[in-house]
Amino acid sequence: MIKVGLIGYGYWGPNLVRNFASTPGCQVEIVSDQREDRLTLVKQLYPNVRVSNNPLDVINDNSVDAIIIATPVFTHFNLAKLALEANKHVLIEKPMTSTFEESEILLDIAAKKDLCLMVDHTFLYTPAVEKMKELIDTKVLGQLNYFDSTRINLGLFQPDVNVLWDLAPHDLSILFHLIPENPISVNATGISHTNNGIENIAYLTVNYQSNFIAHINSSWSSPVKVRSTLIGGSEKMIVYNDLEPSEKIRLYDTSYSHKTDEEKNRILVDYRVGDIQIPKLSGKEALSGVASDFIASINSKKLPLSNGILGQSVVKILEASQKSIKANGKEIII
Numbered sequence: 001m002i003k004v005g006l007i008g009y010g011y012w013g014p015n016l017v018r019n020f021a022s023t024p025g026c027q028v029e030i031v032s033d034q035r036e037d038r039l040t041l042v043k044q045l046y047p048n049v050r051v052s053n054n055p056l057d058v059i060n061d062n063s064v065d066a067i068i069i070a071t072p073v074f075t076h077f078n079l080a081k082l083a084l085e086a087n088k089h090v091l092i093e094k095p096m097t098s099t100f101e102e103s104e105i106l107l108d109i110a111a112k113k114d115l116c117l118m119v120d121h122t123f124l125y126t127p128a129v130e131k132m133k134e135l136i137d138t139k140v141l142g143q144l145n146y147f148d149s150t151r152i153n154l155g156l157f158q159p160d161v162n163v164l165w166d167l168a169p170h171d172l173s174i175l176f177h178l179i180p181e182n183p184i185s186v187n188a189t190g191i192s193h194t195n196n197g198i199e200n201i202a203y204l205t206v207n208y209q210s211n212f213i214a215h216i217n218s219s220w221s222s223p224v225k226v227r228s229t230l231i232g233g234s235e236k237m238i239v240y241n242d243l244e245p246s247e248k249i250r251l252y253d254t255s256y257s258h259k260t261d262e263e264k265n266r267i268l269v270d271y272r273v274g275d276i277q278i279p280k281l282s283g284k285e286a287l288s289g290v291a292s293d294f295i296a297s298i299n300s301k302k303l304p305l306s307n308g309i310l311g312q313s314v315v316k317i318l319e320a321s322q323k324s325i326k327a328n329g330k331e332i333i334i
Contacts, residue, residue, distance in 0.1 A: 002026050002295050005058035005088075007079060008070035009033040009042055012093060015287055016068055016120075021046065023291040025299065032058045055079060059086050066116070066298060069093060074160055077102040080117075084109040089116040089298050091290075094169040096311035098161075100319050103312040110308060116297045118304045119311030121173035125289030127281035128248040129174055132231065132238055135251065135279075136178055141233025142255070147175055147214040149229040152222035162190065162199040164321050167218040171229070172206075172314045173306065175216075178231070181208050188321035189329040193221065204321050207331070251277040 004020050006013060009031050021028050030050040031042045039051040052058065058067060059082050066089035069079050077097045083090050084106065096119045097103045110117035123129050135141060149171040158166050183206045190202030200221050206214040227242035237252045253274030260267055290306070297304040320332040 002065045002089075002298055003029040003063055004066050004068060005030045005032070005061060005064040006068045006070065007032045007055045007058050008093075009035075009038040010070065013038075013070045014041075014045075016070055016291075017042070017046065017049075019285065019287045019291045020068070023288070023295055026291065026295045029064055030058050030061055056082075059083050059088065064088060066091065066294070068120075070120075072160060073098055073165065077106065080106050081109065084113060084115055084117070087113060087115065089118075089294075091118045091120055091294050092311070093120050094173070094311070094314070095119075095165060095318060096308065096315050098315075100312065100316050103308070103315050107308050107312060114301070116294065116301075116304065117308035118294050118297065119173075119306050119308060119314075120290055121169065121177075121306040121310065121314070122286045122290055123170050123174050124177050124306050125286040125293070126242075127284060127286075128240055128242065129177065131249055131279050131281055132240060133178055135236075135238065136231075136233075140236055140251070141231065141238065142235030143233060144179065144212055145232045145234065146212065147179065147229065147231055149174075149215070150217045150226050152217065152219035153225040154222060155220055157194065157200060157220050158198070160198075162192075162202060162322070162325075163218045163220050164188065164190070164199070164202045164204060164216075164325075165318050166220075168202075168204060168216050168318065168321075169314050171216045171218075172317055173310065174229070175206065175214050176310055176313050177305075179212065179214075181210060181212060183208050183214070183317070183334060185331050185333045186317060186320045186324055187329050187331050188324040190325045199325060202321070202325065204317075206317065246281070247278045248281060249279050251279065253277070 028049050032052045032055045034053050042051050067083040068091045070093045080090050151167045185207045188204045190199030192199050201219045204216040229240040231238040239250045256271045293304045320334045324332045
């Protein structure tokens with residue numbers, strides 16, 4: 001039985017406790033939060049779970065095998081470092097750390113102590129992303145050409161990180177999970193309308209050695225909420241709309257081919273538009289998959305799907321994008 005402690009019972013904390021409490025081979029032992037009203041809620045829902053307003057009580061608890069960190073980004077590194085040094089397996093909310101250097105330190109400690117270090121990139125465990133991975137791996141789309149994602153809404157303005165650090169980790173984790181090729185550079189632009197230097201609208205382009213390209217649009221300033229991704233291949237294309245209750249993926253049998261008319265010095269393009277397929281997806285909760293993978297990885301000493309290396313890759317892109325924004329969109333080699 002893996003005994004788990006949680007630090008941070010805010011927006012995502014209740015979902016984490018609920019899923020870990022129902023995961024076989026796991027027991028939620030203690031929850032920490034600095035707000036007494038949150039701890040009172042924990043005791044109402046889970047009378048057998050101990051509570052504390054001090055995160056060190058979770059880290060230093062000898063009965064705890066693994067710790068989940070669901071706190072603001074700037075606290076991730078220190079809490080995770082303390083937990084790993086106390087020989088606890090660690091699951092961190094996204095993004096993993098505030099800097100690439102911090103992520104390197106955590107990975108090094110986890111490797112030396114043979115501990116599981118995982119990042120909660122929940123979307124990797126959704127049926128929609130699993131289906132897209134299957135379609136890409138089996139070459140249904142043909143040669144991949146682009147990944148174009150839009151994640152926009154009105155609020156919530158974060159006080160410590162810009163919109164890319166807040167929203168883009170979802171898209172970047174999906175991108176790295178689906179696309180095996182490593183990016184070579186990024187360009188990013190953004191703007192702050194609150195005069196605090198924290199961008200509330202940003203556009204990120206991830207460049208590759210091949211002809212594949214990825215683009216991510218993030219905003220806290222949109223009048224509507226949009227969660228959509230387009231993935232284009234040489235044979236077929238995917239439209240992924242996460243706001244759809246059931247038909248989240250549409251597979252378009254659509255493509256184009258081209259040839260050069262040397263006499264007229266122009267490109268001739270032929271288009272093919274075929275059927276639209278809507279794959280059936282399971283209704284399982286993604287966070288349940290996160291919890292199961294974390295516990296299974298601890299027991300079997302295998303690398304989880306959303307592992308620390310993937311989490312570090314996301315941080316690397318975010319850090320480079322921040323440099324690019326401050327340099328007015330300059331290409332940053334990664």
